[in-house]
Amino acid sequence: METSTVNNNFKSEEYFINMGPQHPATHGVLRLLLTIDGETIKKVEPDLGYIHRSIEKMCERDSYQQIVHLTDRMDYLSSNINNEAVCLAVENALQIEVPDRVKVIRTIIGELTRIASHNLWWGVMGMDVGALTTYFYAFRDREMINDIFEETCGARLTMNYNIPGGLMFDIHPNFVKRVKEFIAHFKTKLPEYDTLLTNNVIFQKRMRGVGMLSKEDAISYGASGPVGRGSGYSCDVRKLHPYSALDKVTFNEALRTEGDSFARYEVRIQEMWESMSIVEQLIDNIPEGDYKVETNAVIKLPKGEFYQKVETARGELGVYIISTGTKNPYRLKFRSPGFSNLSLLNHIAVGGKIGDLVASMATLDLVIPDIDR
Amino acid sequence: MSVTGKYFLHSQKGAITQQYPDNRETLKMFERFRGEVVMPHDENNEHRCTGCQKCELACPNGTIEIIWDRQVDPETGKKKKLIEKHIYHLGMCTMCGLCIEACPTDAIKWAQNYENSVYDRTTLTRVLNKPGSKLMPGVEE
Numbered sequence: 222m223e224t225s226t227v228n229n230n231f232k233s234e235e236y237f238i239n240m241g242p243q244h245p246a247t248h249g250v251l252r253l254l255l256t257i258d259g260e261t262i263k264k265v266e267p268d269l270g271y272i273h274r275s276i277e278k279m280c281e282r283d284s285y286q287q288i289v290h291l292t293d294r295m296d297y298l299s300s301n302i303n304n305e306a307v308c309l310a311v312e313n314a315l316q317i318e319v320p321d322r323v324k325v326i327r328t329i330i331g332e333l334t335r336i337a338s339h340n341l342w343w344g345v346m347g348m349d350v351g352a353l354t355t356y357f358y359a360f361r362d363r364e365m366i367n368d369i370f371e372e373t374c375g376a377r378l379t380m381n382y383n384i385p386g387g388l389m390f391d392i393h394p395n396f397v398k399r400v401k402e403f404i405a406h407f408k409t410k411l412p413e414y415d416t417l418l419t420n421n422v423i424f425q426k427r428m429r430g431v432g433m434l435s436k437e438d439a440i441s442y443g444a445s446g447p448v449g450r451g452s453g454y455s456c457d458v459r460k461l462h463p464y465s466a467l468d469k470v471t472f473n474e475a476l477r478t479e480g481d482s483f484a485r486y487e488v489r490i491q492e493m494w495e496s497m498s499i500v501e502q503l504i505d506n507i508p509e510g511d512y513k514v515e516t517n518a519v520i521k522l523p524k525g526e527f528y529q530k531v532e533t534a535r536g537e538l539g540v541y542i543i544s545t546g547t548k549n550p551y552r553l554k555f556r557s558p559g560f561s562n563l564s565l566l567n568h569i570a571v572g573g574k575i576g577d578l579v580a581s582m583a584t585l586d587l588v589i590p591d592i593d594r
Numbered sequence: 595m596s597v598t599g600k601y602f603l604h605s606q607k608g609a610i611t612q613q614y615p616d617n618r619e620t621l622k623m624f625e626r627f628r629g630e631v632v633m634p635h636d637e638n639n640e641h642r643c644t645g646c647q648k649c650e651l652a653c654p655n656g657t658i659e660i661i662w663d664r665q666v667d668p669e670t671g672k673k674k675k676l677i678e679k680h681i682y683h684l685g686m687c688t689m690c691g692l693c694i695e696a697c698p699t700d701a702i703k704w705a706q707n708y709e710n711s712v713y714d715r716t717t718l719t720r721v722l723n724k725p726g727s728k729l730m731p732g733v734e735e
Contacts, residue, residue, distance in 0.1 A: 287654035290690035357611060364612060375626035375704065381690045389695060393626070 249589030310529035338534035387513025432581030446536025451485035623706035649693035
């Protein structure tokens with residue numbers, strides 16, 4: 222009896238708390254304004270702009286070759302795919318047909334980038350829910366992909382390997398051998414990921430039924446990538462609008478209908494398997510030929526508007542160029558996947574606890590420079 | 595547990611973590627690795643830079659600055675463009691590699707050093723051509 226009176230007298234009231242901008246669980250400088258009642262979240266308000274570098278404005282200053290390297294710095298975990306998006310947009314505008322070799326190499330490197338990105342996400346995902354070990358296993362495997370990139374592209378993170386018209390240089394002679402080594406290695410390691418984390422009961426309890434997102438909400442919030450596909454929204458640009466050599470390969474779109482955090486987790490794990498299968502299908506028969514077509518030293522796009530979308534590791538990246546016929550774009554807009562995916566954070570986190578917010582935010586796989594640009 | 599236990603018991607086969615590359619003398623970096631831009635000189639202190647400024651134009655963020663002058667070539671008697679200073683601001687460089695792609699005479703290339711942090715930022719501004727260096731004979735634009 223006594224305890225109940227105490228509980229009745231104890232009045233809770235809502236209060237604000239800042240999560241970030243410097244918080245280990247936000248993966249970058251993202252500030253979340255939380256309205257909480259006890260530990261229950263009432264409202265999540267993301268505050269952006271801490272890493273805004275005005276990349277879109279800088280693009281208006283730069284030539285089309287120079288724009289490519291800026292996209293490395295948006296979603297740095299899928300930098301090669303970002304590069305590809307700009308290059309494809311410029312090539313489509315100029316109506317250049319790149320050689321088959323370029324298409325295949327771009328696809329292989331793009332899928333390797335996706336594996337590396339999901340790999341890092343998996344490590345960080347485990348760390349966000351308190352499993353520190355996953356981080357080290359993920360980095361061991363990602364290191365092999367980074368070595369492949371370092372040998373062929375010259376950098377480990379910000380590659381700038383694609384140029385309008387093809388690739389900056391041909392693949393390194395060791396490339397095929399190293400990729401095959403990696404695939405063989407990773408095929409034995411990916412089941413270990415399941416043993417370590419996926420089948421862990423504590424982890425499943427943290428993920429199942431948390432951060433629910435229905436298919437209708439996913440569509441109305443503009444979710445894309447694994448976030449949309451975890452809710453049963455078929456939105457894989459690689460399937461719907463294939464680019465580069467993706468029309469030559471067969472792969473399954475990873476789809477889950479549950480819409481919770483665990484579904485988004487499973488989508489990414491399956492995507493790593495699918496990406497490996499895409500690389501395997503292409504790696505043995507890279508066509509011979511040139512690695513680029515010569516373009517003019519000064520690229521001038523025809524007057525008009527051009528749009529190209531690709532599937533990065535996080536979702537749909539759109540590049541929208543308005544050209545007035547000069548050597549710089551009049552306006553360049555990036556439709557970044559992270560921004561739309563962040564917008565639904567409030568929707569999935571309200572009513573949950575702070576611990577769940579961290580876990581469901583990890584399944585959104587946010588990269589803050591991609592959101593702020 | 596079984597996975598971590600396996601790696602713990604077989605840790606002599608290779609650690610999961612990676613060491614910082616302290617073995618600077620023996621470490622061989624990948625030849626394409628982008629550490630910083632350098633200008634190779636031969637034993638006669640001659641470089642291949644004609645001062646065409648294509649790298650300066652290709653650079654997206656003003657990292658390269660070329661101070662040049664027209665001097666009379668003693669052989670032909672004509673005035674020729676020669677570089678005085680090829681200034682490279684490492685602190686501004688994004689390692690995009692467009693300058694090296696743009697160079698028509700292969701005068702600049704990547705160096706593979708990976709320790710670029712310094713205590714004083716003025717040391718990041720470098721003059722790539724060595725003092726008293728000349729243009730290698732036979733290199734034309």
